[in-house]
Amino acid sequence: MKRTHIDWAQVHNRLRSSEGALEEALTASPARIDAAYRERAARLAKGRAEQTPCAGALTVMVFRLGPERYAIEIEEVAEAVRLEHCTPVPGTPTLFAGVINLRGELLAVLDLARLLALPEGVGGESDFVLVLRRRRQTIGLKVDRIEGLSEIRPEDLSQPSQGKYVKGLAPGTLMLLSVDSVLAEVVSKERV
Amino acid sequence: MKMSIGTRILVGYGVALLVTGAVGVVVYRGMSEVVATADWVTHSHKVKEAITEVRSALKDAETGQRGFLLTGEERYLEPYNAGVEAVDGDIQDLRELTADNSSQQKLTARLRPVVASKLAELAETIAMRKQGNERAALEIVRSDRGKKAMEEARRIMAQMTADEDELVKQRDRAAKATAGFVRATMIFGALLILVLVSTAGIVIQRSITIPLAAFIQFAGHVGEGDLTQQVKTSGGDELGKLGEHLNRMVEGLKQVAGQTRLTTGNLNSSAAEILASTQQQAAGTSEQSAAILQTTSTMEEVTRSGVQISERARQVASSAEATSAASLSGLQAVENTARNMESIRDQAEAVAENVVALSEKTQAIGDIISTVNDLAEQSHLLSLNAAIEAAAAGEHGRTFSVIAGEVKNLADQSRDATVQVRAILSDIQKGINTSVMLTEEAVKRVDSGKQQADMADRVIREMTEGIQQSVQAFQQIVAAANQQQVGFSQVMQAVREIGQASLQTAASTSQLEKEAVNLTVLGQQLRQSVERYRI
Numbered sequence: 001m002k003r004t005h006i007d008w009a010q011v012h013n014r015l016r017s018s019e020g021a022l023e024e025a026l027t028a029s030p031a032r033i034d035a036a037y038r039e040r041a042a043r044l045a046k047g048r049a050e051q052t053p054c055a056g057a058l059t060v061m062v063f064r065l066g067p068e069r070y071a072i073e074i075e076e077v078a079e080a081v082r083l084e085h086c087t088p089v090p091g092t093p094t095l096f097a098g099v100i101n102l103r104g105e106l107l108a109v110l111d112l113a114r115l116l117a118l119p120e121g122v123g124g125e126s127d128f129v130l131v132l133r134r135r136r137q138t139i140g141l142k143v144d145r146i147e148g149l150s151e152i153r154p155e156d157l158s159q160p161s162q163g164k165y166v167k168g169l170a171p172g173t174l175m176l177l178s179v180d181s182v183l184a185e186v187v188s189k190e191r192v
Numbered sequence: 193m194k195m196s197i198g199t200r201i202l203v204g205y206g207v208a209l210l211v212t213g214a215v216g217v218v219v220y221r222g223m224s225e226v227v228a229t230a231d232w233v234t235h236s237h238k239v240k241e242a243i244t245e246v247r248s249a250l251k252d253a254e255t256g257q258r259g260f261l262l263t264g265e266e267r268y269l270e271p272y273n274a275g276v277e278a279v280d281g282d283i284q285d286l287r288e289l290t291a292d293n294s295s296q297q298k299l300t301a302r303l304r305p306v307v308a309s310k311l312a313e314l315a316e317t318i319a320m321r322k323q324g325n326e327r328a329a330l331e332i333v334r335s336d337r338g339k340k341a342m343e344e345a346r347r348i349m350a351q352m353t354a355d356e357d358e359l360v361k362q363r364d365r366a367a368k369a370t371a372g373f374v375r376a377t378m379i380f381g382a383l384l385i386l387v388l389v390s391t392a393g394i395v396i397q398r399s400i401t402i403p404l405a406a407f408i409q410f411a412g413h414v415g416e417g418d419l420t421q422q423v424k425t426s427g428g429d430e431l432g433k434l435g436e437h438l439n440r441m442v443e444g445l446k447q448v449a450g451q452t453r454l455t456t457g458n459l460n461s462s463a464a465e466i467l468a469s470t471q472q473q474a475a476g477t478s479e480q481s482a483a484i485l486q487t488t489s490t491m492e493e494v495t496r497s498g499v500q501i502s503e504r505a506r507q508v509a510s511s512a513e514a515t516s517a518a519s520l521s522g523l524q525a526v527e528n529t530a531r532n533m534e535s536i537r538d539q540a541e542a543v544a545e546n547v548v549a550l551s552e553k554t555q556a557i558g559d560i561i562s563t564v565n566d567l568a569e570q571s572h573l574l575s576l577n578a579a580i581e582a583a584a585a586g587e588h589g590r591t592f593s594v595i596a597g598e599v600k601n602l603a604d605q606s607r608d609a610t611v612q613v614r615a616i617l618s619d620i621q622k623g624i625n626t627s628v629m630l631t632e633e634a635v636k637r638v639d640s641g642k643q644q645a646d647m648a649d650r651v652i653r654e655m656t657e658g659i660q661q662s663v664q665a666f667q668q669i670v671a672a673a674n675q676q677q678v679g680f681s682q683v684m685q686a687v688r689e690i691g692q693a694s695l696q697t698a699a700s701t702s703q704l705e706k707e708a709v710n711l712t713v714l715g716q717q718l719r720q721s722v723e724r725y726r727i
Contacts, residue, residue: 031439044598059583110241129572133584135411146572149579149593150602 057151060176061130063143065113070143070173071150076179078133078144083109095186097142100129109130109140110186116165132179137182152176196429197400204392208385215381222374229367235289236356236363239296242286243349243356246303249279250310250345254338257314261321261329266568275310283307293359296352302346310341350460403431407438417724449725460715467708470701477698485689491687495680502673509666513661519656526652530645537638544631551624553616561613568606575600642721 027111047151060071081102088098097111109129129140157168159177165185167178195203257271260267283304290296313332320329332338403426410423419442425435578596582589 041600061580074580076582079580080573082573146576147574149597151581 004095020065039086053133057153058150058176059151060170060174062147062150062174063128064145064147065116065143066118067171068118069147071152071170071174071176072141072179073176074149076132077130078138079131081140083127083129083133083142086142100140102131102140105138107138107140109142110182112141112143112182114181115185132183139186141182150174168189193320197431197523199390200396200399204388206393208388211381211385211388215377215385218377218381219374222370222377222461224533225370226367226374230361232363233360233367237517238497239356240353241290242282242289243352244308245282246279246286247346247349249275249282249473250307250342251275253279253311253314254342258316259327260318261333264321264326269318270611276314279307279311290352293355299348299352299355303345304351306341306344306348310338310345313338314340319652373530389570399429400431405433407434414442414445417726419449419725419727445725446727449722449727453722453725453727454720456715456719460712460719463708463712463715467712468704470705470708474698474701474705475703477694480694481691484687484694487687488684488691491680491684498673498680502670505666505669505673509663509670512663512666513714516656516659516663519652519659523649523652523656526645526648530642530649533638533642533645537635537642540631540635540638543636544628547624547631551621551628554620554624558614558617561610561617565607565610565614565678568610569604571603571606572600575603711724 026083026184032103059074061074061077062069064070074132079102084100086098086100089108092108095111095115097109099106099108101107107129120142128143128146130143130146131140152170156171160166160169160175163175165177165181167176167181169175252271253275254272256269256275259268260272262268283300286303289298290300317329317332317338320326320332406423410421413421422439422442423435425432425439514620518525575596578599579593582593585592
């Protein structure tokens, strides 16, 4: 229990000021809109300056599987969609989580966490599917969360000591996956 | 056979007495027979004497006749006259004496005519001699008429004498036989009585002396103080009852001795306690005297302080009246407090309602925010696909990729904003919960405050009553203090009297102490005399 008594006048003042602030925030005044635009322009200019493209840089799609961060080259990706209504298919290898309906066509979804032998439970909150851009077959990779695009300079890539699916290691514990070796593994597993 | 001693004595001596009586009767009858026989012997002698009298009278008459016949002188007729005169009476006597004996009566009857004829012969001769006719007279004599008559008379009398002698002999024999029987009866009776009396005496003596000796020994033990024994009792006679009574007596004596011993012990301890108490009392009496002096001075102080108490009580009464008035206003304030508490509770409940409504509004905001978040996620995905398409377009898509990045930034900002709003909403919800809890707590406290106010109300009412009672009590104290002053003076008087009484008590206590010492000595003597008995 508070020893000091509340100052009701101060309380009324605070109420009035917060009420006014809310009113002002909710009202789309021209000054506010103008300020927002100016702020955004400044930020865009700053981003453009930072994102100066350097020659030979790899543009990659960064995503998460559990605590791990992975990336694949942007050219490999055809589309990113939400994982909804994934139906398991009987008789398929366990690497396949199932199939989803993508604009009227069936898309096989690969359980990437299982392929990479991540601990059980990882990938339980998978929300997205990365649809791979391949001619012969359409296949999707099940991932937890998509962070966005990033660029990796080739001199920053280092060769991995182990792991056959990892093409290289980038700063920030980012592992660049080799889509070809992943798909080859899938094909070999399918044959088995 | 159980008989009482009296019965035994009566039986023993009764048998002896009966035997004695029987012997006495037998002896008496024998003696009576002997005496009767002696009487009959005497009677026989009298008869013989009477016969002799007749004979001598006849002889006298014959003697006188012969003298007169010889001499003719009248004077020789004297024996004749005396004989004639006596003979009739003598025969009459004889007949009376032999009235019981018929043979003797017959003989007497025969004798009478013989004697008459003899006397007639004598008278005839004497008459002739007087006429002077000696010869005729002699002739008659010579005719032996007289002589025959005389001989006849002699014969009859001799017969009678002989009969009597025979009777005497018979009676003498009978008397001797009776005397022998009496003697034998006396001897055997005496022996029998001797045996009976001695037997009865021995039996009775034994039946009395043996138990009596045991009783004497028992009584000797009792006299020496040994109460542990019991005498043997035999049978239901007087000695048996005496033994039972002795046993009961000793039993009673044992109880008495035991009780007396117990009582003596109690008496001794009581006497010791009395002595101790008396000594304590003596000490207490002196302390009492000192205490009375102190009491007197204390009472004077108490009297002075009583005056102060009275004054103080008066002051307290007036201040208590003031307190009573103040407590009434306090009561009013408490009632106001209770009412205010109730209105506070109502308002706090209204606050809680409002806060709950706010909470529901917050939930609506949360729904909106989740929609916004969903939109942001979709925008984010859209920006990613745009970037992919831009990358696929190669150099031509470069500017488009910038727009896609900007869209992604907006989507990220929107998502961040929703995250912030979620956090704020969570804080608001926590604040609302806290507010509701605090309000609930406040309502409870207000309830508690209301109860306390009610309690305070009751307490103040009781207090007011108590104060009013106190006012009355102090007024009574003032009155009582005045009475107390009067009482104190009476108490002072009483204490002085108590002092005098305690002096008297001291005197009587010393007397009592002496008596207690005497009582102790007496108790010890009594114990010694009682301990003589073994129980």
